Amino acid sequence: RLLLEACKKEGRHTALETAGAGSSADLERVLKCVDLVLFDIKHLDSKRHAKTTGVPNARILANLRKAASQSRIWLRIPLIAGFNDSERHIQEVARLGVEIGAEKISLLPYHEGGKSKSEQLGIAYAYCSGKSPGEKRIKKLQSLILQSGLKVGVGS
Numbered sequence: 837r838l839l840l841e842a843c844k845k846e847g848r849h850t851a852l853e854t855a856g857a858g859s860s861a862d863l864e865r866v867l868k869c870v871d872l873v874l875f876d877i878k879h880l881d882s883k884r885h886a887k888t889t890g891v892p893n894a895r896i897l898a899n900l901r902k903a904a905s906q907s908r909i910w911l912r913i914p915l916i917a918g919f920n921d922s923e924r925h926i927q928e929v930a931r932l933g934v935e936i937g938a939e940k941i942s943l944l945p946y947h948e949g950g951k952s953k954s955e956q957l958g959i960a961y962a963y964c965s966g967k968s969p970g971e972k973r974i975k976k977l978q979s980l981i982l983q984s985g986l987k988v989g990v991g992s
Contacts, residue, residue: 837865837869852872852907853874854873854876854899855875855896856875856899857891858899863899863903873908873909875911876911876913878920884919900932904937909933910940911942913926913929913941913944914946915945915946915974916946916967916968919966929941933981933984933986939986941981941988943991944991945974946966946969978990
């Protein structure tokens, strides 16, 4: 938080990238120093979210609403084929984005970048069978988000 405060005092743009699982009190303290929040949404269905990530998403969604009430928001969806790339799920995320006033949704096709991080931390890599949706599928999901009126990016 101190680094963010120093950046704000110097007039620098600040951003927070989060999966939203932390405490709301910690988030509240950091939000005072943040211009933009890049907020990952892995799955809106709490049971599917918990099965895959190990935690339900109630706190995450509450933190998303808190962040959206105090900062600009870009939603980010780490896309994993067969997990969160259904048209229905993407439409639900887009509706949520519109509801909270998100500026953009970024589709982040799955890659194994976290594999080396897991190895460095000495923990098992959770998504060893994960795959990115195909290019045609990603284009379809982009069009669904655009239909909601939100901006959409891929990989950013």
